[in-house]
Amino acid sequence: MKTKRIQKLVILIFVSYLALLTVFNCFWPKKTYSENENRYLAEFPSLSPSNVFGGDFDDQFESWFSDHFIGRDLWIELKALSVLSTGTTRNNDVYLAKEHLVRRFQTYNKKILNQNMTSILEFCDSLDHPGTILIVPTAADMEKQLLPAGSWNLDQASLIHELQAQAGTQKFIDLTPVMDAQDDLYFRTDHHWNEKGAYLAYREICHTVLNKEPEQFTYEQVSNHFKGTLYSRSGYFWHAGDPVYRYHHDPEIHVSVQFDDHESDSLYSDQRLDEKDQYMYYLDGNHPYVKIQTDLKNHKKAVIIKDSYAHILVPYLAYEYEQIEMIDLRYYRDPVSELIEPDTDIYFIYSLDNFTEDPYLAFLR
Amino acid sequence: MVFSSLTFLFAYLPVVLLVYFLVPVALRNLVLLIVSLFFYGWGEPVYVVIMVISIIINWIFGNFISRYRDTDRAKSRRYLTLCIIFNLLLLGFFKYWDFLAVNLNHLGLRGIRPLRLALPIGISFYTFQTMSYPIDLYRRETDPQKSIVSFGAYVTMFPQLIAGPIVRYTDIAKQLNERKITRDSFYHGVMRFLCGLAKKVLLANQIGLIHDEISALPQGSQSVVLAWLGILAFAFQIYFDFSGYSDMAIGLGKMLGFDFLENFQYPYISRSVTEFWRRWHMSLSFWFRDYVYIPLGGNRKGLKRQIMNILIVWMLTGLWHGASWNFIFWGVFYGVILILEKLFLLNVLKKCPVWVTHFYTMFIVLIAWVFFAFTDFSAGLRYLGVMFGNAPVFNGLTLDYLRNYLLLFVLCAVASTPLFKNRLNILQNKKLAWTAPVLAALCLLVCTAFIVDASYNPFLYFRF
Numbered sequence: 105m106k107t108k109r110i111q112k113l114v115i116l117i118f119v120s121y122l123a124l125l126t127v128f129n130c131f132w133p134k135k136t137y138s139e140n141e142n143r144y145l146a147e148f149p150s151l152s153p154s155n156v157f158g159g160d161f162d163d164q165f166e167s168w169f170s171d172h173f174i175g176r177d178l179w180i181e182l183k184a185l186s187v188l189s190t191g192t193t194r195n196n197d198v199y200l201a202k203e204h205l206v207r208r209f210q211t212y213n214k215k216i217l218n219q220n221m222t223s224i225l226e227f228c229d230s231l232d233h234p235g236t237i238l239i240v241p242t243a244a245d246m247e248k249q250l251l252p253a254g255s256w257n258l259d260q261a262s263l264i265h266e267l268q269a270q271a272g273t274q275k276f277i278d279l280t281p282v283m284d285a286q287d288d289l290y291f292r293t294d295h296h297w298n299e300k301g302a303y304l305a306y307r308e309i310c311h312t313v314l315n316k317e318p319e320q321f322t323y324e325q326v327s328n329h330f331k332g333t334l335y336s337r338s339g340y341f342w343h344a345g346d347p348v349y350r351y352h353h354d355p356e357i358h359v360s361v362q363f364d365d366h367e368s369d370s371l372y373s374d375q376r377l378d379e380k381d382q383y384m385y386y387l388d389g390n391h392p393y394v395k396i397q398t399d400l401k402n403h404k405k406a407v408i409i410k411d412s413y414a415h416i417l418v419p420y421l422a423y424e425y426e427q428i429e430m431i432d433l434r435y436y437r438d439p440v441s442e443l444i445e446p447d448t449d450i451y452f453i454y455s456l457d458n459f460t461e462d463p464y465l466a467f468l469r
Numbered sequence: 470m471v472f473s474s475l476t477f478l479f480a481y482l483p484v485v486l487l488v489y490f491l492v493p494v495a496l497r498n499l500v501l502l503i504v505s506l507f508f509y510g511w512g513e514p515v516y517v518v519i520m521v522i523s524i525i526i527n528w529i530f531g532n533f534i535s536r537y538r539d540t541d542r543a544k545s546r547r548y549l550t551l552c553i554i555f556n557l558l559l560l561g562f563f564k565y566w567d568f569l570a571v572n573l574n575h576l577g578l579r580g581i582r583p584l585r586l587a588l589p590i591g592i593s594f595y596t597f598q599t600m601s602y603p604i605d606l607y608r609r610e611t612d613p614q615k616s617i618v619s620f621g622a623y624v625t626m627f628p629q630l631i632a633g634p635i636v637r638y639t640d641i642a643k644q645l646n647e648r649k650i651t652r653d654s655f656y657h658g659v660m661r662f663l664c665g666l667a668k669k670v671l672l673a674n675q676i677g678l679i680h681d682e683i684s685a686l687p688q689g690s691q692s693v694v695l696a697w698l699g700i701l702a703f704a705f706q707i708y709f710d711f712s713g714y715s716d717m718a719i720g721l722g723k724m725l726g727f728d729f730l731e732n733f734q735y736p737y738i739s740r741s742v743t744e745f746w747r748r749w750h751m752s753l754s755f756w757f758r759d760y761v762y763i764p765l766g767g768n769r770k771g772l773k774r775q776i777m778n779i780l781i782v783w784m785l786t787g788l789w790h791g792a793s794w795n796f797i798f799w800g801v802f803y804g805v806i807l808i809l810e811k812l813f814l815l816n817v818l819k820k821c822p823v824w825v826t827h828f829y830t831m832f833i834v835l836i837a838w839v840f841f842a843f844t845d846f847s848a849g850l851r852y853l854g855v856m857f858g859n860a861p862v863f864n865g866l867t868l869d870y871l872r873n874y875l876l877l878f879v880l881c882a883v884a885s886t887p888l889f890k891n892r893l894n895i896l897q898n899k900k901l902a903w904t905a906p907v908l909a910a911l912c913l914l915v916c917t918a919f920i921v922d923a924s925y926n927p928f929l930y931f932r933f
Contacts, residue, residue, distance in 0.1 A: 106902060111656035113906045118659045119486070121913050126483045141925065159587065162470055162512045170475045170924035179921035186915050191876040196925075210866055211690050254872030256865035339922070 125174065132174040139380045140180075140336040145171040177341060184339030193252035198338035201250035204292045205334035205343065209244040209257050212460035220465040221270055224452050227468050228274055231441055235450035236275040236313050238305060239264055240297060240413050242457050243290040246283045260456050277308050291346045294332020295455075296383055299323065299349050299416060306420035313449060319423050323349040326374075330382035348382050351419050359422060362395040363388060371396070371419045386415040392435030396428040406449040409433060409440060409468065414453040425449075433464040440468060470511050471631075472662075472717045473669045475920055481508065485627075489725065498622040498645065501725065505625035509590070512631075516589035519559070524621045526555055527599045528614070535606045535613040545607055552603040560596045563589055568792035591631035593789055597756055599624050602638040604760060611639040619645045628721035632714045634732035634752035641727055648726035658723030660896075660905070663912045665716025670916045672881055673709035674923070676702045679874055684842070684852065692864045696855040698871075698878070700835050703842045705881040708737065711750065737885040740826035741818050742806045742833050753789070757782050779811070780804045790841070795849065799840040806833055 138145050149155060149164035173179070184195045193199055199206045228235045244251075245260035261280040268276040282304050283289055289301030303321070310318040329345035350372055361368045368388070376384040387394060390412060405427045408414055414430065421428060429443055444450065454462070470477050485504045492500050510517040530552035537545035567583040574581075602620075605611045614620040623645055629636055683699030715732035722729045736748035746754055762782045768775045780801065787800015810818075818826050836853070843849030883889070896905050 106899070108652070110902050110905055111652055114659055114909050115652065115656055117906055117910050118663070118913070121910070122478060122483045122486075125917075126479045129479055157514045159515075161514065162476070166470075166474050166476050167924065169480065170921055173475055173479075173921055176921060176925075179918040180925050182914070182918035183922035183925075186918060190880075192873045194873065210869070211687050214687065214689075252872075254868055256869035339925070 129174045132172065134172045138171070138176075140177060140341075142336070142380065180339040181341045184341075193255060195339055196337050198334050198340070199244075199251055199255065200338070200340055201247070201252065204243070204247060204250050204290070205338055205340065206243045206247060206251060206290075207295050207334055207337075207457075208255075209242055209260070209457050212258060212263070212457070214460075216463060217267075217460045220454075220459055220462065221267060223465040223468050225270070225272065225274065227440075228450070231444055233444060233446075233448075233450060234274055235452060236277060236309070237267075237271055238277045238279070238309070238451060238453045239267060239459055240301075240305065240453070240455045241280055241283060242295065242455060243297075244457075246280070247287070247290060264456065275312060277305070277312060279305055279308060282308065291330065291332050291383075293330065293335035293343060293346050294383055295334055296332070296413060296416065298346070299351065302417040303420060305417050309421070309451075310424075314424055319353055319420075321351045321353050321420070324352060326350050326372075326385065327377050327382055331380065332383060333381075336380075348377065348385055350385075353423055357423060358399045360397045361387070362397070363391045364393050365391075371422055383412070383415070387418055387430070389415070390432060390435075391430075392432050394430040396422055396425075396430075398422055398426055398428075400424075400426045402426050403447075404449070405429075405445065405447065406451060407431065407440065407443050408451040408453055410451070410453040411455060411458045411462065413455045413458075414451075417453065433467050434462075437467060470508060472714070472721075473666060473674075473916075473920060475917075475924075478917075478920075481511075486724070497726075498616070498619045501627075502618055502622040502625060505622065505627040505630060508627040509625060509630060513590050516592075519563075519589060519592075520595065520625065521621075523556070523559060523596070523599060524624050525617070527552060527602055527624075528617050528620045530555075531603050531606050531613050531620075534603050538607055538609060549603055549607045553600060556596050556600045560592060563592055565788075565792045594633050594635055595624060595630065597635050597753075598629075598637075601635075601756070601760070605637065605639050611642050614638075614642070614645065626722075626725075626727070628718040628725070628727075629729060632711070632718070633750070634715050634718060634729050635756055636729055636752070637756075640730055644727050650724070650726040654723050654726070658720045658725075659909065660720070661723060662717050662720030663909055663916075665713040665718075665720060666916050667912050668709040668713030668716060668884070670919045672877075672884060673706050673713055674919070676874075676877055676881055677706035677710070679870070679877075680706055680842070683870075686866075688860075690864070690866055691855050691860040692867045693856065693858060693860055693862045695864075695867045695870060696852060696860070697835075698867075698874075700838055700842070700852075700856065701878070704737070704835055704838050705878075705885070707838070707841075708733075708885065709881065735885060735887050737831065737834075738827070738887070739830050740823065741810055741815060741830055742803065743810050743815060745830055745834060746803070746807070753786070757786060761785065775811075776808050779808055783807065791844075793844050795840050795844050795846050798846070799837055802837055802840060 134145075136144060146164070146167040148168050149161055155161060155164075170176075187195045188200060194208060197208045199208060224235065224237060241260040241264060244257040248255070248257060251257070261284065264278055264280055268278050283301065286300070286304070289297055289304065291298050303318075307318045310316050325347050327345075327348040330348050331343075331345045335341070335343055335345070359369060359371060361371065371387055372385055373388040374385075376382060376388065381389070383389070396418070400423075402425075404425045406421065406425045407429045408418065408421075409431045411432070418428060418430060431440055431443075470481060472478075488504070489497060489500055506517060506521070509520060513520075530548055533548040534545050534552070537548070563586060566581075567585065570581045570583040574583075602611075602614075602623075606613060614623070623636075623638060623641065626636075680699050680702035683695055683702065686695070712733040719729050719731070730752060732750060732752050734748040734751065736745050739745040739748055762778055765778045765781065766774055767778060783800045783804030784797060785800070786803070787797045790796045790799070818829065821829075839849050839853055839856070840846075843852060896902065896908075
């Protein structure tokens, strides 16, 4: 008797689970864009005969079906929770460290790393113009004390020392000692460093390149709910967001910023705070070419070849230069050498993990 | 469409079950044939034609074979031969043409060109399955199926269509014509299906990621222990993937009223390689035993001939797994081990302590999986090199992996034994019977989460 009831219950659960999800799923409103994934969701596959018989119609359908599956983000969160409950300390490569999300960084591509270093050195040699190389370590090493016990990540400090040894006559700023000594230099939900981390770099630049003491800044919180890339990637959707700050200095400077597609009179883009990726608040995110003109009138110029780690640092540097040009080699194909004048300071600012994978430095000329 | 996809679980299966149970019993084979052809055509909208042709030809030849099998043995045999040739040509053309062409080109014969045709899904399974029909008819082990619809339903039946088990016609001939579905059988079908789903989604897919990561590690990050963990992860992945799929097939079969034979019997608890192969992919081993090994003479024609036969069977077994030299090598490797065991090793093993026999078996099996996992032979050899000392024994990364995945490895190890089926089977404990619905619900929820997550693909402008 009891067996019978239990069997009926199991069958009921199975059948109604399939049926209910199937039916509800049909009527679930379809979104076109996923904020968390920062991408447009799949569209319903074309029903033209050439597509249906083209060989991957089933995959296209499954993509569409799962992209719009009922309660998608809840499932993602449930999966992240299940993974953590089996004693794993990370999901989708993101550690859940104390209060912080940290991306794992355990291996790197030696070949690309060497190529990138060579590209930089050859570029500087060909111009006979020294540059400053700033390779920023990531939280996986600098905040390793936060990681769960037993975690192992690449020794980025040694790798950066190796790069420094290769740099020869170029200036190389090794941030690892100062960054290792301090906490909270990275966003808790994003892979970028935060305003504190960037300030350390600014300070080092002042000491080694500009030969001066760094300026002092005050900070105004402009957001308290920045949920960054690691938040999205990990599925830890219960995690709180980060604050975002604007820098103030006395006296304030006036800037005009020329982007490839628009102009602005601020180093910050307020409208980006309404989007998911609030890191784009700083210098409006990724652009092939950005030119910042300040009212400093000190005739100092800088050209910065960089990835997005530079975006949060450049608002500090703006207080040191009359003109800064930022180059993103992923999109910029013109010769960078044409921008360089005899008294220009050249910077190469990359995060280490990106520097070991980015193939675009090959376009540097 | 695979069983562990959202399309199958939340679109195809509910509709199929609904229609199947709504139509009169007499029409169920027709429904089964139609939905199975749809299932196949969903992934292979073109090659479904080949399957239909294969059904028609085998069915017609079957009729001729059975018509003459009692009156004119020779004629019946001729039809059988033609039928087998047809099936082998079909399989050979799609699966082995390019392999043959490439190798002949290497030998300097430039006449034939690789065609680069996609391999029809499941062709290795369904040609073996259909071939059993004419052969069993000729051997008078079964009677011809009068209805081409029922025969078609047997060949295309979606639960076992694309990854087995290889069901012999004789095993389900009766059920094709008459089958009963009870609450009890449906319940067991559901539980079996969920068990398979969990094995595939929660164990195989997850531990498979570990294998992928470890085998892709750059030279400097490898360690001996990591390499062993990596191949162990592969061993678990392939077992839970394949046996999970078989479980799902058997479960779905039960829901539809069919009893398929078991395909796996806890192979990793074997105490010899001979035993391993009695427990691993049993439907394939039986097929080769009944349709190749025994017809070749088996062990009845002397030791020399027997060794020859074993080698032939294992070369073919390797070749069946894929048209590539590493699979042939893998098969022959097993053939040689099995011969050695037959000649003397089994006797030695009998005298050894139990743990030695387990250790020996897993050692051989893991080495063999290296050849299986790496289609690139030299990559496989490099990996073996690391396993046997061409790297530090242990490093920080190894600790990290152990720290993160030890529980998953332990879970997989326990799930590879019959512990939960026998001693720890809470479902057979009357007091704990209530856990069955709880487990079922939990399994459905968590598996859905993992399947949805697999499509979660944050485009993360990540580095920038």
